[in-house]
Amino acid sequence: MSSSSTFRSVPQTADVVIIGGGVMGASAAFHLAEAGVTDVVVIERGELACGSSGKPIGGVRAQFSDPLNIELGSRSLRAYRDFPQRPGADIRLDTVGYLFLLTTDRQAADFEASVETQNALGVPTRMLTPHEARELCPYVTTGGLVAATYSPTDGHARPGLVVHGYADAAARAGVTFATHTTVTGIDTAGDRVTAVHTDRGRIDCAAVICTAGAWSGQIGDMIGVHLPVTPVRRQLAFTEPLSPPAPRIPFTIDFTSSAYFHNSDDGLLFGLADPRQPDGFDTTWTPEWLELFRDAVRQRAPDLADMKTTGGWAGLYEVTPDHNALIGRSGELVNFLYATGFSGHGFLQGPAVGEILRDLYLEREPFTDISPLGADRFRTGTETRPEAHVV
Template sequence: MAVVGRAGELPDSADVVIIGGGVMGTSIAFHLAEAGVERVLLLEMNELGSGSTCKAAGGVRANFSDSVNIALGARSLEAFAAFQERPGQEIDLHRVGYLFLLDADEQVEQFRESTQLQNTLGQPTRMISVDEAVALAPVVAPDGLVGACFSPTGGHCTPESVVLGYATAARRLGATLVTGCEVLGIDAVGNCLSAVRTDRGVVRTGTVICAAGAWSESLAASVGVELPVTPVRRQIVVTEAIAGLPAELPMTIDFGSTFYFHREGPGLLVGMSDPDEQSGFHLNRTDTWIPRLTDVMVRRAPALLDVGLIGGWAGLYEVTPDHNALIGEAADVSRFLYATGFSGHGFLQGPAVGEVIRDLYLGREPFVDISPLDAGRFQRSTTRAERNVV
């Protein structure tokens, strides 16, 4: 469900133009406006949150294998926990934990290594037994599992509410958010940005922040910036009510199959990647992946096979070649900043990335060194793989 807000009037000029009205764009707008940056303009072609954000499963965690992702996730968890006070919005946060189910010794070793890294960075993630995992998530069948990893600080919340909170606060602090406004291109004179062209007019600006998710690649290309982002459809279904679900059921991921679920009201929100899915802007919901989902349920959660489905939706992952985000400022185009390509973990990093982009814009040192996530890493052959993603 998209977050509906007033469209806003398109100004002739702005100090900063943010393209994209999902969690990333609204978080950036809030953090810039809170820091006193004037004439902040956010442009969204549809409604706020109508792209990938409000199609997300809503999981929040710091359980990653990469130190930068751990830092971004941990910082964001702190922000989600305090969201009612700053920016001021109820987001239905459930810190029920994040549970990874592992069915191979190599997976156990991989998660043991990442758990040790997380522990050194202050995260209470721990390896647990299969019996402990089943006790946490009783719908899970233990057959074939050899271990599990549990992060008690993770959980899930409502993406639409996060967008609404950031958008409302950003407007209150003086930012302008314009919906129903499609960006057609970005103009530059030499290596200096000059304007953003939209279907509602031209906005003069010297700074553009690309937070357009799966739509980022073509926008950046209009000023010669390469952002290798590929859209890939992911689909989610919601079940009818299930009796006996634990109130504290964790966000649970069967790592080998990518099957995952968490509580959604009296039922479950369920998803899984489809290896046969072709890249592209495929936004329609289909049933082609359901047989594969059913096959996984047979062995991992057979109790769910007789549960009916009451809804679902399709959304887009914004995937990069190494499944890590693109965060930084273009080297050859002055004041073109970007935060995109999160490959499925953008929602949960939104609060922290808003801080990072604010600091990059203001010339401050961010709380974490994000230079390894610069888009130029692909030209330098210094890609940075994140292993704890599905």
């Protein structure tokens, strides 16, 4: 794959400059190239997939409460199932389903309404009794459990394999990937972006797509476009190899605490969103957070509380004020597009959002109305209904 590590300067011109080489940038590059737009440069300040997309395992699901997120998740799930054929890569997709564990009547009522919405959109989610939840995931205890939801078509895959699968196909079509390249400024004239400056040279371009994840706010600030994205550290851990091996279980989430766990190679992966985690770009892995996880699962899956771990991973969520993504075209700069702020849902929506960015660039109607996700909603007060933010 061509990258700036093989040449000292970036191309002087491009039809499209994509800022950010994670799943969004790679998906956008692939979908543009497939549509014949191959004069594209993807700028990445580190290696591809080194930001949020570097997560070892990413969940993929269509279990959301609102139709738009359901649609983005569902369409992406189909693309992930087809990934071995298009673009042609093994992403280690494991369709084990997602199991949400519910501990209050209010949660059960809210999820029941969401299941109806999902079913109406073709997602085969169903409500389960506590006993049925335990049958799917033997680690779960039924005490204190009110209900659960399960969709068998959800699961998890490897984000790094997805990014490289998209990027390799895009590079074969002629897209340039400039890694270890930093954006230092952006030129504008009137209502248009005209050039992107990097530490390896300037690129005159006809359009810019910002898929810079947790760094998107800084890119927007260069041109006066408000992209309200806050970086928040999220951590996870891996158990030692288990003997006997762990049963094949769903991606299981205790909704009350946000603790989650699922299979990972020869053990389990543990995760939890620490509500007290301060904002910032720190990605140091600190084992102390595991005590929060252990405290949560002592109630819900007690066998996990004493399992030994062998290390972990820390990365950044890119969080917006309402935990919904920012996708659209700038109102002030007509050739500046953005897809960021996915608040933990980016990997599972990557394929669908790549299609949308392609269509916005080509001025075609996307498959769904993404106007509720425009970044200007925070100025106009038209916030979308917040998603329950879990993983």
